[in-house]
Amino acid sequence: MRTRRTAASLAAALTAGTLALAGCAAPGAADDSVVVDYWLWDANQLPAYQRCADAFEEENPDLEVRISQYGWGDYWRKLTAGFVAGAGPDVFTDHLTQYPGFAQKGLLLDLNTLGATRDVDYGGFQEGLADLWVGQDGAQYGMPKDFDTVALFYDTKVLSDAGLGPADLEGLDWNPEDGGSFEKVLAHLSVDQNGVRGDEEGFDPKNVAVYGMASNGSGGTSGQTTWSWLAGATGWKFTDADVWGTEYHFDDPRVQSSLKWLFGLVDKGFMAPYEEVGTEPNPQQALGSGRAVISANGSWMLGTYANLDGVDLGIASLPSGPVGHPVSMYNGLADSISAQSPNPEEAARWVEFLGSDDCQRLVGEAGVVFPARPAGTAAAIDAFADRGLDVSVFTDLVEKKQTLFFPVTEQFGAIDSMMTPIMDEIYIGDRDVSTLTEVNDRINGLLK
Incomplete structure (x- = not known):
């Protein structure tokens, strides 16, 4: 699901709550690795992102990614409650209807200020997706993850x-x-x-x-x-x-x-x-x-x-x-980092990997969505083709720029x-x- 009527209630809850910028992720696992909590709402994508987490942890043995998946409605309610209590995720899947309000309330970190995401080439994503996540203050509030038509x-x-x-x-x-x-x-x-x-x-x-x-x-x-x-x-x-x-x-x-x-x-x-x-x-x-x-x-x-x-x-x-x-x-989701995360630099390492060709290929191979990077998009096209589905009608719209941006x-x-x-x-x-x-x-x- 890409849109629902949760935006107004979410904004009201955030306005009413006291948004103390407190630590929100678990302090660490027993082996002293840092735990990065990551939330998403799509159960169909959970297996692919678990594979990304497994690959990431192999390259980053000092970090552990803990993924939580909630249904669309519960997701935003729990995220709101987490922000209010200072007990939400480090990184979460974000939506264009939500991030302007989050950014305005100081709840998101600018990816350009963090070590791992500071030098990301946002021109390497499908055209226009990264621009959707640039705030009025010029901050990059989301790492593009996928797109849809x-x-x-x-x-x-x-x-x-x-x-x-x-x-x-x-x-x-x-x-x-x-x-x-x-x-x-x-x-x-x-x-x-x-x-x-x-x-x-x-x-x-x-x-x-x-x-x-x-x-x-x-x-x-x-x-x-x-x-x-x-x-x-x-x-x-x-x-x-x-x-x-x-x-x-x-x-x-x-x-x-x-x-x-x-x-x-x-x-x-x-x-x-x-x-x-x-x-x-x-x-x-x-x-x-x-x-x-x-x-x-x-x-x-x-x-x-x-x-x-x-x-x-x-x-x-x-x-x-x-x-x-x-x-x-032409809509695109992204991964955002909570300003309440006690481990923002570690969270940024995970977000950088989420936006990499390596992870987005894994997501594309699952044949659920079209990842934001061309390599991931190509992997998804092949995965759908293996199931007998020609999905060119979706991707041609992007290639031919026959699109209308989400407001x-x-x-x-x-x-x-x-x-x-x-x-x-x-x-x-x-x-x-x-x-x-x-x-x-x-x-x-x-x-x-």
Whole structure:
């Protein structure tokens, strides 16, 4: 999982707590080696990072890496509690929605000030990833670990039953006025309870058996897998700068028309209504159960979709938008060092290794995510290929620079807590997209 509504509650907890900069890691193991506590949330990546830890400890016998993995929700709650109590990890997997608040409160160390990470060549990562983690003060608050983009997942058997093949999903175009050839495909793939398809006379949009498009909810502020790839394909951007923007652009007609088209699919019967998916949609389950045919989702979900029982998985590129090509959100996680760590230099040695070709190759070989270094990315491509998955639709977006950066701004938690229910209302049909103009003024007021 890459985004959730934890940002606001996390910020509130950190603000309310007394953040004493006390020691947070275990003082050392019995053999006098220094213990570096490392936290992550993705259980699928735990084995790969344990292999990294084993390799690191062989090269650094004076250090021991202790890895703890928690589910997404528990992760941020425990991290918040750890910061408040001064008992959190030395190093932890960080997210772009969280680190601005952490940095503002002095909870992260600048990697440029530590011996092992001071001279890292950040130009050796996939383009732009390291820049996302540079604070307004010029500090490097994260070591890039992986990246993700978005594509279309589908079941080739269901596609074939509809008289279509993988080639029919290539080269699709989309626009917010009539949906282009992409909407025509979604219409054909939608089937009502009487077996009538969405592009046939008599289709009943109120009684749908199969939706052409799987819902992934309203998307909140970022719309990472829901609407950002649509709005981005019109040339729209979240803010006035790729990193540390000071003005959001939700008043732009391009994003508003994109949202109107997407949620308009509900009335047409091509996507499930909000009442069916609720606040915790499960698009992969919808695809696996045959309730939906096409699911837009992130590259970190490759393993989940590939493991769906009875699904002959296919992956297609996002449709090209008015800009002439597809556009995907480009997000990247990083490893950060807590300012509360009693062993910052030792923690920096671990972080430097995490960002190295050696570790990132090990992570790539696990075939779960795309590591941030090209060597790790190449290893992941090979690992997925060994499983019969061509993942070039994800990596081509980065190589061709057909991407939209995740918004990195101050006050993201407060903004997300405001935007999420508003976006839900738009999905439900209780709010017009034009009201985002007034909402945008309120959002930008938080940044002044």
